[in-house]
Amino acid sequence: MSNSKPAEAPAPWCGRDFKPRVYAKHPPIICYDKPEASIVSKDEYDDKRYQALTGELIQTLVVPKREARTWTMQTGDLCRITVHEGSQVGDVNFWNLENTQERFYSGKTRQLHGAHLKTYDRLWSCLPYLRPMATFVFDTLAGYGIDEDGGALHDVIGTRCDDYTYKLITGKDRVGSCHSSLVKAVVEERGLTEQDVHDVWNIFMCTGFTKETQQYFCKPSPAIKGDFIEFVADMNLLVALSACPQGDVSIPVGAEVPDEKCHPLKVEVFRKK
Template sequence: MSGGGWCGRGDRPRTFPKRKPVICYDSPAAASVSHALYDDLRHRALLGETILKLEVPKKSARTWEMKKGDLCRITVTQGSQVGDVNFWNLQNRNERFYSGKTRQLHSTHLTVYDRLWSCLPYLRPMATVVADSLKKYGIDEDGASIHDVIGTRCDDYTYKLITGKDRSGSCHTYLTEAVKKLGMSETDVHDVWNIFMCTGFSKDTHKYFVKASPAVKGDYIEFIADMDLLVAMSTCPQGDVSIPVGQEVPDDKCHPLGVEVFRASDEN
């Protein structure tokens, strides 16, 4: 065979026809909720009793339980801080949060009336967002938004991949330590809902990017439990996530988050 090998032989400039984007899961009924119903559930829960109030200290994780119908409010109590949240069915921990399917059924970023879905073969709503103090942020000029289900929890394995250094101090580590107290293991920790985190994909390369979270003291997000839940949340050691993983994060960029759970009383 004369003149070079197979690779590249016959290459010609190629053009591609323009196609219209098609939403893969276009508003399935199960992904939609009655706004009036969930507004009422929220109202009744907030008029009921506070059954849990805790602080998740910076660079740590905590777990808590919720009954179906309970409302959870997570609040920025000091400085800007993101949280990584895991969910399990309280009675069956094999049923857990499925970030990928949640992303397909709703969006890359969740806000009011979006739902959080469980893994296969269950595929059921675990919780529904009912309030979000940052909902008006929308999608900014760079395509970024808040409360994503596209990024994963930070972890020490990827940190070593990037830096070549060993470390013990990540959302994965904190969540693992928290669930071990309940007889669970590292393999029970799964992809998370990144609350208060501002993220997107770059327009030129489609690389995942982060921005400093716009959340400030007093910002909050609330969700109603659609089943009995075990919830775990870490306070990310990246703080407001304005610094890329692998670079040093000053300790004063990290803060706690507050958790409250409300339950409707029989009277309201």
């Protein structure tokens, strides 16, 4: 008697008679119903905005191009970030001022609101806290909407440009990214560490995913001098902003970005009297 095992039948996808699998079609299902805390009263936040803007301007700072800066806010303060000289995008981090372990959670913000934030959407903190940190209340670029390629502004898709990924793409070492700028700012100005820097809110940035390959894409920012966004603090905040060294993001990561493509961003903080 032979001890040899019988030949195994080839896997069905290896043979010549393979038939393409037919998948059932289903309509998309919104995974996360909006909780009550994610839906704000527009009248309430319009009033918060009015009270702050008619109060006192308590701080003004300019974030130099290719650099980052930090500032603090009290609950109810309003922050305006303005495209100060020319088209420019920015990367924003948020922390609870009294507990920096509570920080912005871009992924959950994306699930509760969308890949790109619109006015009256909120910015949420990480687990186990999961509560609103700030509410987006005004945008001079709100009319851009979603373009023909699926591009939109102010994404929370997640990351910031960094020197580690730059080296993966180019094979070259570099220090000059939103990540390194944010690290420098929080270390020098607030005594934090690189590990405190986290995924960001990409303001003024036009992004999406290609229809064919679902790859992340950028377009040159439509923001021009004078455009601005505003948000109201829902807790006492530490905020950091990088004026991205990619400028208006018209040049892909890995390619040289001319200095004239980069511009500063202006920050103003208003407080109710």
